[in-house]
Amino acid sequence: MSKQTPQLPMNRENPPSDVIVIGGGIVGMSTAWQLAKEGLSVTILERGRCGQEASWAGAGVLQCGNWHRRDPLVVLLRESLRRYDAFTAELREQTGIDPEFIHCGSFELLFEDQQYRMAASEVRAAESYRETYGRAVLELLPPEEARKIEPNISAEILGVKANSVNCQIRNPLLVAAVKTACLAAKVRIVEDCSVREILRDGDKVTGVKSDQGTFSGPNVVLAAGSWSSLIEREVGRLVQVYPVRGQIVLLERSPRLFTHIVDRGKCYMVPRLDGRIVVGATEEHETGYDKRNTVEGLNHLLTLCQKLVPALAGVPVVRTWAGLRPGTPDRGPYIGAVPGWRGLWSATGHFRSGLILAPITGQIMADLIIRGQTPWDISRLAPGREITKGKPMVEDPSGA
Ligand SMILES: Cc1cc2nc3c(=O)[nH]c(=O)nc-3n(C[C@H](O)[C@H](O)[C@H](O)COP(=O)(O)OP(=O)(O)OC[C@H]3O[C@@H](n4cnc5c(N)ncnc54)[C@H](O)[C@@H]3O)c2cc1C
Structure with a gap:
C-alpha cells in the first residue's frame, strides 16, 4: 500500500x-x-x-x-x-x-410481570444459539436459585435473566x-x-x-x-x-458483594477485579458537551443500585464522572x-x-x-x- x-x-x-x-x-x-x-x-x-x-x-x-x-x-x-x-x-x-x-456474565434482575414475560420470550429465542456457544446463552432463574449464586441481590425480584456471554x-x-x-x-x-x-x-x-x-x-x-x-x-x-452524556459512580472496595454484572434496564453495576464497583449510567441527550455530574443523575444511579443490591447502602463512593457517548x-x-x-x-x-x-x-x-x-x-x-x-x-x- x-x-x-x-x-x-x-x-x-x-x-x-x-x-x-x-x-x-x-x-x-x-x-x-x-x-x-x-x-x-x-x-x-x-x-x-x-x-x-x-x-x-x-x-x-x-x-x-x-x-x-x-x-x-x-x-x-x-x-x-x-x-x-x-x-x-x-x-x-x-x-x-x-x-x-473477564467472562463474568450478567444477571438482569426482573421486578415486574412484563419484564419477566419479555425475558422469558428472549430466553426462548436464545435457545437457537446454544449450539454455537456450546452452552445456554440465557437462562431464566427463579429468585431462590439466583440468590444462591448471588446472595446479595434484591429479595424483591420475580426472577433473573442470567446471561453467560456478557x-x-x-x-x-x-x-x-x-x-x-x-x-x-x-x-x-x-x-x-x-x-x-x-x-x-x-x-x-x-x-x-x-x-x-x-x-x-x-x-x-x-x-x-x-x-x-x-x-x-x-x-x-x-x-x-452528537454527545449523549452518561454519568457514572465508582464505589469503594467491599467484600465481593457479587461477581456478575448486575443490571436492570439502563442501570448496571460492574464488579471490577480490584473489588470496586462501577455503577452506570445515565443517558442524557440534551445536555450538549457538558461533562459535569448532576444531583438528579447521581441520585438516579444511587437509588437504583441500592434497589438492585441493598447491601450497597453503606459502601462509600470513591468518585463520580461523566462522559460523552457519540450518539x-x-x-x-x-x-x-x-x-x-x-x-x-x-x-x-x-x-x-x-x-x-x-x-x-x-x-x-x-x-x-x-x-x-x-x-x-x-x-x-x-x-x-x-x-x-x-x-x-x-x-x-x-x-x-
Ligand atoms: C458513561 C459511559 C458509559 C459507557 N459504557 C460503555 C460500555 O460499558 N460498553 C461499551 O461498549 N461502550 C460504552 N460506552 C460507549 C463508549 O465509551 C463509546 O462508544 C466509545 O468510547 C467511543 O469511542 P471513540 O473512540 O469513538 O470516542 P472517544 O473515546 O470520545 O474518542 C474520540 C477522540 O477524538 C478526539 N477528537 C475530537 N475532536 C477532535 C479533533 N478535531 N481533532 C483531533 N482529535 C479530536 C477526542 O479528544 C477524543 O479523544 C460508554 C460511554 C459512556 C460515556
Whole structure:
C-alpha cells in the first residue's frame, strides 16, 4: 500500500502517511493499530490525550444485544465480542498491560410481570444459539436459585435473566494498552493536535489541516467521537454525531458483594477485579458537551443500585464522572466511506457500544482501506444514509 500512495506535496513540518486518523479514542486507536499491523504508515491526531474521553469514561460492559435480534449490527457486536479474547491476549503479550477482560456474565434482575414475560420470550429465542456457544446463552432463574449464586441481590425480584456471554473490560487499561501497542507498531501519535479542516483536491481527500500544521495522506479516518460532525460542515451532514452524556459512580472496595454484572434496564453495576464497583449510567441527550455530574443523575444511579443490591447502602463512593457517548439520530454507528469525499472513512457514532465494537471496527477499516471491501454487512451503517429522526435503526441497540 505504501508504494501505491500517490505523491502528495510534502509538508515541511509533517511527513505524509498512508492513513491519518482523527481522534485517539478506542475506535481510532484500534483502527490505527490494525492498519499498522498490516503494513501501513499511520498517524493519529488527537486533540487532547489519547483515550481520555468516552473511551476512558465508559463502564466496560461488553454485551451483545437482545437475542431476538438478527440484524447486521448485532452480528458485528457478537463477532467483536468473540474477538476480545484474542484481542486482549495480543495486547497483553505486546505491551505487558492486562486490560482485565473477564467472562463474568450478567444477571438482569426482573421486578415486574412484563419484564419477566419479555425475558422469558428472549430466553426462548436464545435457545437457537446454544449450539454455537456450546452452552445456554440465557437462562431464566427463579429468585431462590439466583440468590444462591448471588446472595446479595434484591429479595424483591420475580426472577433473573442470567446471561453467560456478557463480559467486562477495564477500559482505562484497555486504552493504555492499545496506545502502547500502536506506538510499538510505529503508529505516529500527535497529541494536543486539533484537526480543523479535511483537505480535498476535487473529491479526493489529500490530508488535514490542524493546529500543528498540515498532515498529508490519501486516507483520513474520522474517529473523533462526539465531535465528529464539528470538523467539516458538509461531512457533518453525512455523519450526524452528537454527545449523549452518561454519568457514572465508582464505589469503594467491599467484600465481593457479587461477581456478575448486575443490571436492570439502563442501570448496571460492574464488579471490577480490584473489588470496586462501577455503577452506570445515565443517558442524557440534551445536555450538549457538558461533562459535569448532576444531583438528579447521581441520585438516579444511587437509588437504583441500592434497589438492585441493598447491601450497597453503606459502601462509600470513591468518585463520580461523566462522559460523552457519540450518539446518532438512529442510534447506529457510521462505518464506511463518506460519499463525495474519496479517501475519507467514517468510524464513529458508536454510541453505547464503542468499547465492544472497537476490534471489529478496526478490522473493517483495514478491509476497506487496504482491500477495498469488507465481508461484513455494513450497508445500513453507511455515512449519508437516510435517517428518520426518532426511528431507531434497531429497537434495542444495546451497549452501556
Ligand atoms: C458513561 C459511559 C458509559 C459507557 N459504557 C460503555 C460500555 O460499558 N460498553 C461499551 O461498549 N461502550 C460504552 N460506552 C460507549 C463508549 O465509551 C463509546 O462508544 C466509545 O468510547 C467511543 O469511542 P471513540 O473512540 O469513538 O470516542 P472517544 O473515546 O470520545 O474518542 C474520540 C477522540 O477524538 C478526539 N477528537 C475530537 N475532536 C477532535 C479533533 N478535531 N481533532 C483531533 N482529535 C479530536 C477526542 O479528544 C477524543 O479523544 C460508554 C460511554 C459512556 C460515556
